[in-house]
Amino acid sequence: MSSIKMVIRESLENLSVTNLAKFRAALVDRRVAPRVALSKVEGKDYLDITNVLVSTFTEDGAPAVTAELLKSIKCNDEAKELDDEIAKLKSSAGKTVAASAAAATAAGSAGAAGGTAHSEEEHFVDKHKLELIERVCNIKSILDVLQKEKVIQSEIYEEIYHTQPNQEKMRKIYRLALKSGKTAKDIFYECLKKYEPRLVADLERSE
Structure with a gap:
């Protein structure tokens, strides 16, 4: 399952070498x-820097400091994405506690909504973003469908296809293809069910 530390780590991992150096300098210069x-x-x-952030500012304080530093080096999109992911994580944790207090009601709701691509609050591909980035393998087949369904154009297809490793391919799919909205995410989800059925089943069991 995702954690605050994992979200911060992914945010820093997505930075270019230049921006990571700027982030490092901004962290040291912070007064x-x-x-x-x-x-x-x-x-x-980025792994070591994530550890320093969490050990210095705690898991509660590290996200705000990380977002502050990202904004200071003009990585505003990355800062917003970090804030959004942390908010989702905390919301999910709160819902888990609430569900424990009302298990019977939650079970009934889950049965009524079974088989849907996503919950009312959060799409499957958003909820399991970190796990999907790490574990999806059949990316070429997924890219072929995304292009066929007009989710991505040829130039985006080529950019993602020639990116290495697979984890970076997946990050680009999220940044360049899935930002367009629910329809793109639904198509991507159907691709996952077709080409990564075991992974999807595993993640759905974890919900």
Whole structure:
């Protein structure tokens, strides 16, 4: 399952080498306590920087600091996406607690809504974004369908197809194809059911 640390890690992983260096410098230059020493992040990658953020500011405070620093280096889209993912994560956690307090009602609702591509609040492909990025393998077949259904154009198809590794292909699918809305996500979900049935079944069982 997703965690705050995983969301921060993914946000930093998506930064270019140049922007990650800027982020590292902004973190060291931050004047508000607690401060981060240069020795802790100098030459470090996104994994190490994520660990420093969480250990220094805690899981509760690290997302706000990360978003603040992203905005300071003009990565406003990345900051917004981070804020959105954290909000979804906290909302999901709150719903889990509420569901435990009303298990019978939740079970009835789940039965009535069974088999749908997504919950009312959050689409399947958004809810399981991190897991899908890590685990989807049959990306070429999915790209072929996305192009056929006009979700992506030829130039976007070529850009994603020639990207390596698979995890980065998936990140580009999210950034370049699925931002257009629910229809694109529904088509993508149907592709996943066809080409990654075991993965979809595994994720649906985890809900």
